[in-house]
Amino acid sequence: xxxxxxxxxxxxxxxxxxxxxxxxxxxxxxxxxxxxxxxxxxxxxxxxxxxxxxxxxxxxxxxxxxxxxxxxxxxxxxxxxxxxxxxxxxxxxxxxxxxxxxxxxxxxxxxxxxxxxxxxxxxxxxxxxxxxxxxxxxxxxxxxxxxxxxxxxxxxxxxxxxxxxxxxxxxxxxxxxxxxxxxxxxxxxxxxxxxxxxxxxxxxxxxxxxxxxxxxxxxxxxxxxxxxxxxxxxxxxxxxxxxxxxxxxxxxxxxxxxxxxxxxxxxxxxxxxxxxxxxxxxxxxxxxxxxxxxx
Amino acid sequence: xxxxxxxxxxxxxxxxxxxxxxxxxxxxxxxxxxxxxxxxxxxxxxxxxxxxxxxxxxxxxxxxxxxxxxxxxxxxxxxxxxxxxxxxxxxxxxxxxxxxxxxxxxxxxxxxxxxxxxxxxxxxxxxxxxxxxxxxxxxxxxxxxxxxxxxxxxxxxxxxxxxxxxxxxxxxxxx
Numbered sequence: 342x343x344x345x346x347x348x349x350x351x352x353x354x355x356x357x358x359x360x361x362x363x364x365x366x367x368x369x370x371x372x373x374x375x376x377x378x379x380x381x382x383x384x385x386x387x388x389x390x391x392x393x394x395x396x397x398x399x400x401x402x403x404x405x406x407x408x409x410x411x412x413x414x415x416x417x418x419x420x421x422x423x424x425x426x427x428x429x430x431x432x433x434x435x436x437x438x439x440x441x442x443x444x445x446x447x448x449x450x451x452x453x454x455x456x457x458x459x460x461x462x463x464x465x466x467x468x469x470x471x472x473x474x475x476x477x478x479x480x481x482x483x484x485x486x487x488x489x490x491x492x493x494x495x496x497x498x499x500x501x502x503x504x505x506x507x508x509x510x511x512x513x514x515x516x517x518x519x520x521x522x523x524x525x526x527x528x529x530x531x532x533x534x535x536x537x538x539x540x541x542x543x544x545x546x547x548x549x550x551x552x553x554x555x556x557x558x559x560x561x562x563x564x565x566x567x568x569x570x571x572x573x574x575x576x577x578x579x580x581x582x583x584x585x586x587x588x589x590x591x592x593x594x595x596x597x598x599x600x601x602x603x604x605x606x607x608x609x610x611x612x613x614x615x616x617x618x619x620x621x622x623x624x625x626x627x628x629x630x631x632x633x634x635x636x
Numbered sequence: 637x638x639x640x641x642x643x644x645x646x647x648x649x650x651x652x653x654x655x656x657x658x659x660x661x662x663x664x665x666x667x668x669x670x671x672x673x674x675x676x677x678x679x680x681x682x683x684x685x686x687x688x689x690x691x692x693x694x695x696x697x698x699x700x701x702x703x704x705x706x707x708x709x710x711x712x713x714x715x716x717x718x719x720x721x722x723x724x725x726x727x728x729x730x731x732x733x734x735x736x737x738x739x740x741x742x743x744x745x746x747x748x749x750x751x752x753x754x755x756x757x758x759x760x761x762x763x764x765x766x767x768x769x770x771x772x773x774x775x776x777x778x779x780x781x782x783x784x785x786x787x788x789x790x791x792x793x794x795x796x797x798x799x800x801x802x803x804x805x806x807x808x809x810x811x
Contacts, residue, residue, distance in 0.1 A: 371730060374700045378707070378723035385717030386769050392718045399712035403664065411668040418671040483669040484714040485677050487778035488766040491715045492669075520715060527715045534770060555775060611673040 393520065400482075401522030404495055408481045473586055473621040475509075476500050480613045481525065490516075490533035490555060494616060497522045505584060507619045513590035513607035514538070514578060515616055526618070531591070531606060532559050539581035540591055540604075545569040548579055551591060551604060558595060561602035572596045576604050586621045651804050655697040658800060659686045659706055667713045678782035680789050683710060684758045687725060688751050689797045691732035692739045694804070703729045717769050724761045728754060744794070751790050759783050 385392040426433065461467075478500065482493030496502050498521055508515045508528050516536065520527040529536050536553035540561070547568045549561045564570065574594045580587030592606040662682040670679075683706060690698040707722030714721075732754055739750050759779050767774050 371700055371726075374704050374726050375723070375730075378704060378719050378726050381708075381719030382717060382723055382765060382769070383719075385711075385719055388717075395708075395718060396712040396715060399709065400715070403713060407664060407668050410664055414668060414670060480669050482667050482713065484667050486714060487678060487776075487782050488762070488770075488774050489714060489716055490677075493713075493715075534772075534774065555778065609673075611669075611671050611675075613669065 397520055397522040400493060400520070400527065401497065401525050404481045404493055404522075404525035407493070408479070408495060411481065473619045475617040475619050476502055477615055477617050478502075478526075479615055483613070485530070488534070488555065490530040490536075490553065491519070492516075492528050492530065492613060494526050494528060494618070495524065496618060497524045497526050499523055500618075501620065502526045502618050503620075507578070507585040507589060507621065508616050509589055509619060510608050510613060510616050512609065513592065514585075515608055515613065517585070518618060528616075530610070532557060532610075538585065538591075539579045540576050541579035541587075542570050542594060543575040543577055545571065545574060548581065549576075549602075551576070557610075558603040558605050561594070561604060564602060570594055570596075570602060586619060589619075651697070654804060655686070655690055655694070655800070656702055656706075659683065659698075659702075660709065662686065663706065663710050663713065677778045678785055680786040680793070681755060681758065681782060682793075683707070683721065683725060684728060684755050684786065685751070685790060685793045686797075687729050688732055688754050689794060691729055692736045692747070692750075693801060695729075695733050695736065697804075698729060700726060700729060716766070720762065720765045720769065723765065724758050727761055728758045731757065744791070747794070748787075748790060752787050755783055755786050755790075 381392070476496050478494035478496035480492050481495045484491055484493060492515075494502075494508075502518060502521055504518055504521050506518045508517060514531055516528040516530040516533070517538075518526050519529045531538060531551060531553055532555065533553040534555045536551070536559070538551040539548065540551045541548050545568065547564055547570050549564045551559050552562045553559045561570070561576070572594055576591045576594060578585045578587055578589040578591060590607055592604040592608075595603045595605050597603065659682075666679045666682055683703075687698055687703055703725035704722045707720075707725040708718055710721040711718045735750070739747050759782070763774060763776065763779060
């Protein structure tokens with residue numbers, strides 16, 4: 342009994358003295374983690390190759406998992422779309438028939454314009470150097486948040502995707518590739534606050550920069566003060582700088598009450614499913630990674 | 637005895653991994669395309685909810701190293717500079733653990749109120765860090781939307797986590 346009591350007293354004493362040590366250890370481990378997190382933020386701010394490679398490796402590993410997880414969402418979204426269409430199928434059929442007649446008429450006149458365009462190009466000796474191939478990919482991750490706008494696709498280096506390439510969807514420009522893994526790539530959307538793309542208005546031919554602002558409608562900046570830009574004008578890429586091919590559809594001009602210009606993109610962001618990464622022949626370097634040079 | 641030992645070790649492993657795997661799964665689920673217009677920009681802050689809940693009722697389920705790793709995981713998926721969510725998570729965890737006594741055995745309304753305060757704190761930290769990284773003061777519209785949505789869905793999330801908590805050994809008693 343005495344022996345047991347002594348043992349217990351001893352263990353109490355050890356516990357009594359070890360407690361501050363344990364508290365200190367816990368606090369110092371917390372301090373170490375906070376310091377590690379702060380250092381990581383600073384290192385990442387300068388975009389170090391190490392943090393970039395960690396980011397790419399994690400995104401690359403997780404993209405197949407995200408693809409699997411998104412299957413049920415796609416099934417439910419498909420059901421919802423089918424149900425919505427079911428109730429309007431008659432009206433939709435009527436509208437599509439009318440549209441088909443209208444488009445057939447337009448096709449006839451446009452084919453005449455196309456022939457005329459080709460003939461005039463021949464006469465002028467115009468050299469059309471816009472030539473690109475593309476890689477199709479599926480959107481596997483929508484990782485946008487209040488302060489960022491980016492998505493992940495399931496094509497990477499193995500699919501000949503390179504940093505800086507333009508990405509388009511069925512309705513127009515989506516963004517550009519900013520990170521490339523082996524099997525996945527990250528796209529910075531044109532609406533992200535860090536996105537800057539040279540564009541031109543289709544009618545007034547005013548050059549400008551499309552600057553993302555983390556809202557649905559990116560701004561048009563660096564326009565001439567005496568510009569002739571009108572509400573509703575279509576905005577396309579200008580091809581300046583050789584980064585993007587010219588004439589990719591972007592959106593329509595919107596003029597705010599204070600006279601500032603923004604663009605309403607043609608893309609519907611929640612409908613992004615399959616995208617095309619354009620391999621546009623250029624030798625312009627983006628950051629420290631040169632773009633693909635097509636032969 | 638052997639079987640008891642095995643079941644104990646299973647229980648130990650289960651309690652160790654279960655909340656953590658759930659947190660990782662939720663981060664992945666909020667990173668896939670949900671095909672709902674506009675929602676991707678202000679999805680509920682699931683990490684904040686998880687950290688808040690577990691750090692009140694079971695701080696051992698969300699240790700510092702894990703919330704840091706979870707933040708790095710989110711940063712990597714989101715393509716933002718590593719450390720932004722990690723630092724936010726670690727600071728949030730410390731603050732919640734420090735104040736957790738106030739939120740145990742109190743009516744749910746107080747717990748909800750507490751979540752509102754800590755979610756605002758987490759968002760403020762994120763806003764400061766993102767503004768620092770992008771060298772400009774960022775707009776708060778979407779952040780406010782995200783906060784409001786997170787606060788609105790927290791009661792549902794809390795109930796779901798209570799169910800999860802009940803499965804764990806030494807399950808929920810006062811949540």
